[in-house]
Amino acid sequence: MIMPHPLLLLFLIFLKIVAAASTGDDFTFNGFGGANFSLDGAAAIDTNGLLRLTTPTRQTKGHAFYPTPFYFKSPGGDAIVSFSTTFAFAIVPEEADYSGNGILFVVSHTTNFTATLPNQYLGIFSQNTSSNTSDHVLAVELDTIYNPEIQDIDNNHVGIDVNSIRSIASRTAGYYDGNGSSSSFKNLTLRSGQAMQVWVEFNGTGMRLDVTLAPIGKPKPARPLLSSVIDSKVVLDPMYVGFSSATGSFLTSHYILGWSFKLNGTAAALDYTKLPPVPRARPAKVRGVSKLAIALPFALSSIVLLAIAAVVFVVKRRRKYAELLEDWEQEYGPHRFSYKDLFRATGGFKDKDLLGIGGFGRVYRGVLPASKLEVAVKRVSHDSKQGMKEFVAEIVSIGQLRHRNIVQLLGYCRRKGELLLVYDYMPNGSLDKLLHDPGRAVLSWALRFRIVRGVAAGLLYLHEDWEQVVLHRDIKASNVLLDGEMNGRLGDFGLARLYDHGTDPQTTHVVGTMGYLAPELARTGKATTKTDVFAYGAFLLEVACGRRPLEPEGGVEELVLVDWVVENWKRGSVLKTSDPRLRDDFPVDEMEMVLKLGLLCCHPIPAARPSMRQVVRFLEGEAALPELSPAYMNFSILSYVQNEGFDDYIRSFPSSSLGSMSTFSGS
Template identity: 50%
Template sequence: MLVNFYSFGRMLRLSWRPYLLVLFFLCLADHLHTSDVTVGTNELVYNGFSDDLNLDGEALWIDDLLSLTNGPGGTSGHALYSSPLSFQNHPGGPISSFSTTFVFVIGFKQYKGNGLAFILSSTNYLPDNSPGQYLSLPHFNSDRHVFFAVEFDTVLNPEIGDINDNHVGIDVDSLVSVESQTAGFYDDNNGEFQTVPLRHGNRVQAWVDYNSSSHQLNVTLAPCCISKPQLPLLSTTVNLSSLLSRGPVYAGFSASSRKVSSSHYVLGWSLKLDGVAQPLDYSVLPFGTVDKLRHRSKYQIPSYMIILGVPSIVPAVILIVLAVLICRYLRKARDDDEWEIKCGMPSFTYKDLVTATEGFSDKMILGKGGFGRVYKGVLPTTTQHVAIKRVSPESKQGKKEFMAEIAILGHVRHRNLVQLLGYCHYKHELLLVYDHMPNGSLDRYLYDKNTPTLDWAQRLRIIKAVASGLFYLHEDWEQVIIHRDIKASNVLLDDDMNGRLGDFGLARLHDHGADAHTTRVAGTCGYIAPELARLGKATKATDVYAFGVFTIEVVCGKRPIGSANTSGDLLALVDWVRNTWQGGSIVDAVDPELKDYKADEVELVLKLGLLCSHSLSKLRPCMRLVMLYLEGGARLAHFHPAFLLTHGHEDEQNCQALCTSSATTMTILSQGR
């Protein structure tokens, strides 16, 4: 017997339409009673939604949840506040700033939408014939369609300049984003960038803040129900005056999908003109409705499928079970082959490492991180002291990063790199075994008041050691290795306080003369080069940028991002040192704990650090040249603090002079070799 559930449901809806209308109005009354809604002349607060939004396309209410798309593919939907907002009280008057925050969910496990957008539009009529990657927005500007949007995109679309399939973009009158970034946030505790997946049913909160005086636009993102991160994901200058002064402006949301069924939900929304948007009340947001829909989606049969009778289902179930078992077997065999090809056979047995750490005893812990724990151990066969990194199953450092570290560190040998001795892969356990660095990580000696202060000779030796190790990775090994996470906590100190660069979990390698293929932002806030944050492409120059920040950090004894004045404003260390130089002597930026140092060496290292962290990648020196400067084999050309602010063609003579000096030095070096 064949049953078409879609046709049956359609027939049922038609025959029961009068009763459904009654139920609809009853549900609507209940919805209006339970929703927490505040609407004023310059403020909107929706903790759950009511009916004062205009919906079109596939947008609809599900209890007090706003659903923008919730059906078969090729759909789009809009939800705009029914009354326009006035950002200008009278012609020629000041334009209002605005602040907004909202919580949304895109898709469930098998329902993946293309994305949604927060929009401000000069019209409440938006085309519903732009599904898929266009997010149901106009493809281009016209006199009738002037809009601003913050897009949360989940599908790669090279036609309009997308660089990855999980990003946030700022659009003005066009879907070609003026600024975009991988979706994520900077952790307030450690400054690390953490990716936020936009789909698969994750609850995500966004904040958009616009200052009409400075035209500063900040977009911040985080998993729902945590406090707003201090550092925005995107911060740029955008002049929205032409839109906001044009007349009535409509605010709301737009979403779309292309080929498969998809779901885009908004759970709550707060917006305020000339002020900070009121925080959403998480206790009343319709999370329960989302959970019901998520549960239903696991078992829901798409309306366009035809279900066969029981005699046909039983053999089909048996075939599916057999297929799953065969796939699991083949996947395990493939994974085992992948381990052996990339990493070789395991170097240590799990039993040996359990013995070495006294059963992974807490008293043997050397440190903890996002990846898991590091234990001190004594190998039972050789009595060698080692450090054992035990990657936890919940770690941000997964199998891919684990294998990258083995593949890279298993082949390189250098006195200023932490030596990997081997690894163990046992069931779900991942363990790496290194030489033990008895003095721990460098950041302890910079910031822990209970440790001795490093003198200038020690600091300079550590900087030179890290530079030497990085030069080896970039230019002296058979392939180019990009570390991608150079920072003080990843520099370990041996018995003689020599620095060694470690933690290669994010490292990538490629052939000399070829480009790296990384397109994902990785690293730690404060060390990330501007072009890496913008494009997601790691290069030798992005490593040099991080090394420059690290160098200044070691000399100044300050974190890359921190409070720099009495008001507590956050300021990048690089900017603070540059400002210190502009206001007097660059040596004034040295760590106050340093009492005995050579001023000329401090000046050289700080200026070299600023040059390495130049905002333009082409003006950063390569690591070979950095080594020459540090060892006295080349003289650093003179430049002014203003040179560090060079953008485009500004101060072109200084740019040309420095580049010519560097090129001449490299030519002489090549001839000497």
């Protein structure tokens, strides 16, 4: 036998590898009988060819991945190639009105998700809902549960996820029927138990991902349901493609009927005639029959007594959890919490869960029963229907704010005589407590500086970077809350107002806290971004000096913090106003800049105050702080506010009482 030359043998092996690679960029499964997939958890392939991701079991998850990874970057370069995929799926709940979460189509650098969670995390993500660029996970979610803690839009949506369960884009499930301007949007119910088809198309040149949904058998709609540009950093060769699903409290089965995938081209169409049928949902169980059969022999009098007791119990229960719900609130459904859930979350609003009491209500810590999310619930009294519709509309709009330095407003609930606002819970409490409560450890300057920078970034987002202008109107240390990593977040939007960019705000009612109120408010009554900047300036001085804006127990010179800092600035001793508890342990240039910036923000002339964009640039060291205006040389905030009509307020509401809690936090 003649052995081939070693070089020839290597060449033949190379040709075989090249041939395999050139034909390994696509696949099509019309049913999965005999398919070789990487499966774990509850995932399995049924005898009829269905890829079943979950069984009707609570708190379970399942993964199914194509066993061979794909290379999404072009050979010899960093350019990312395009791909196209389509799959047919069905979500079949045990009970028609309830479904256990949903399905993810996943592109990931790994197939090992043993440490991930079911429920709203869909078997791919963990409780860390912030984006982690090291995860390298791109997913399209088909979700049937509304989870406000991860910013879901409703309980029937499609979303695009990048390294986090919080979608970067989402839309209520449905499709556009027709072409161009004549197309109409038609809703689809993901948990209907009916088969549907998804098309996912990724353009590597523009990093654009399009997702389209339609009933099974219907041609692909011309207009995608949603689109988003994807960060190229998510791609890390090689990558696996597959599916993940999870259940929570409701029994549900999740199925994939067929799947087609292709790199650098259009995925092959599915052959609907070859797809396995979707199992029907089990008929609803008739409950209580056995009890009824046992109860029938009982005397009629016993039945009547039981019925009366049951009616009394139901009436009392309904009164206990009764809510106020009007027709105009239907559109706010996803943002509305049930009073029953909030009552249970807070243990019946017991004092042991009371976080604080402010001028506008009490704040309680709670844990939502379904998601186990920690929240802060503020109970605000309201005795009049006047303006309630507009107020709730603004609350819902503010709930759409998304920024790392803004406390997330999750939603609301209404009862007769009160409004409940639900916020993210901040475990490290309010900055007011850490600054001013005796016995607390002294906050380092580095932490203080990071907090004021974070609050400035949050205010810039409110004033300029969101779709509308948001006036907070109550910026103060007790409304700056600290998350688990001690990041400063601006909270309590109960007084906030919105208006469109380029228009004039219509607020004419003076609200806020003395010491933080701009002097022009007494004359005009109109809150503006400049009045927010004034309050932020008072907040800056409070953090740097470790003193409240008004100190009635101090001497005349020290009554108003701004005046005291101004006088020291005129004498060239502004650094003497820094918090003595810091023991000069701070960079002098940073402390001096913060003190002078606080004075600049509190300038008596609104036009002389910087915008929040300028404030952020000063704090980030991107611009030099200008010299203070000579108008400060002979200016007294105290005399100005007295002349403007604030004198009675200062006498009636000393700073010690005005630092009342408005916190959505603990400790």
